[in-house]
Amino acid sequence: CEPPIHTHAPTLTSGFSYTQSHRYTSSDMIVLLLITELFAVQCAWSQALEQSESARLLGRCMIWVETNQGNTTSDAYTYCSQFIDTINNFFGSISRGPTDEIAENALSEFISRHLNIQPNKKPLLWSGAYVESQVAASRFGPYASLEATLLGYCMDGWDMCLGLSGAQRPPWQHCQLLRQFWSLASQKFASLTSGVVSVLINASRNPILRENSIFENKEVPLLQSGKVKRLDLHLMDPYQIQTSNPCDFQELDKVKRILELKNISLNCKVNTGLASRLACIVDASRPICNRAPTSSYAHLLGNLLPLLLFAYLSGTTLL
Template sequence: MVRESSSHRRQRCRCLLLSLTVILILGAVVVLAAVIFAKKKDPPAELSQWKGSGSTGNLKEIMLGRCFIYTRIVNPELRSDCLKIWEAFKNAFISKNPCDITEQDYQPLMELAAHPILCNKTLLWSKTSELAHKYTKVQGNLLTLEDTLLGYMADGLTWCGSPSNSEINYESCPHWRECANNPSSIFWKLASRTFAESACGVVHVMLNGSISHAFVNSSIFGSVEVHHLNPKKVHLMKIWVMHNIRGQSSDSCSSSSIKELKSIIEGRNIAFSCKDDHRWSNLSRRRQEPAGQVNEAKVYSWFWL
């Protein structure tokens, strides 16, 4: 039996030590790479911490309830599947970065919930939300976007998701100042465009004359609706510049902002008219009130309150 020399033993030990060191280093590199890769896959922790309030509580139940009310009471002739509409709505923003929503995300929803609007019935508005909706509720002969199915369902609600899961984010959603492509902004811009495109005949517009500029290019009305009216279907735009009866008039039909709007509309081959503080001619024919219970909101509802 030949004994192994001490030099051979030392050499073999060095080889084993070197091999072990290499294995440990490679193992550490693999672990480090896995950690880095995992961090790249996960969204930044701050992504879900937005400045806006989270999605409206019980969002699904509220939207389904509104849909059922609309299709059974408000417009019973409309045949729509509320559950399919909810799923199309949710799929537009769920599991997505709430600052990276596109119009294409909502397109299936718009097509699914579309319904016709009669000619001469469209009422657009800017900075007159409360008054415009009082008007359509009381008078009943015109429709705002919020009087359509989708507008009725989404009015006043907030919603968003997160790219890291398939849940609705009830903690926080982006404020519109944080990013332009947030779920609510994209929804309302596309819904407004669709509403304007469907208008025909006479289009009525209610603007606020108690602010410095009744017409503003950057508003949804100025940047979206005005430019998506179809001149082949719309022949006249009637502007009503309304003023707060308790305040001063800041803008009117003769102002520069309304003249700018007039130039844009006539440049699109649509006739234009404007009236300050429009009063409906059939105001005295409002619904019969119980004796001694005249509704003052109806009497003054034609003015910005």
């Protein structure tokens, strides 16, 4: 990245006058200095990935390839070196300041080339349940979230923006490029899904879906009619804050309307099966995970068990 160069290469003399019939005022010089400074700042944001960034991306790629494809370390290194080069070439050629954005068509094309769902995986979407979705992808083999794809796994946790201060971390609210990437990647992932799509939603919050929900506004509209047969909503209320069934909440009305238009069936459950297992794996201290009997139930068992034992022994003696 080089600063702007005057095509006539004037020579500076006293009084801000230049040879070759060029004469600049002090105001002109201030403007030129400002332009050069702004250009230098832009160059600072636009640079190849740092060694630590490339090493992190390479390491995550190799872990994914070895785990999901069974490749040897040598083969994984060869493949991932090329894969990370494409990421480096793309993101290293753009400005990565906190407010910078990429041309949407270029970013969409990049994501489309490199984002794939393994055919043996069940697609998993989520809203407010990032940790649980990653546990599902790593502990329950059939599931794959966006972050469990090769591209998603490599990009997950990468700040992406340069020049963030300590006060700007975590970077989600301060890095426009980060939000842009994950928004477009989420849309592409949703458009690739098929069969039965599972969704984990954090229902221990109000509202359970926010107005700017990526799931509701970006992913559901891109589910492909004819490819997706059913949407399984697993609502997690591990803190049991809801007094009524969240499957009936108005926040889900838009989702239901879209699915109806697409002829995609909906199955909604609360704290059952997948949702409860994941909630308790992540944090076993959550109220939903407390399986200990209540005091009254324990008292009843204490009185009932001796009677059952007596009846059993009496029957054995009679025989």
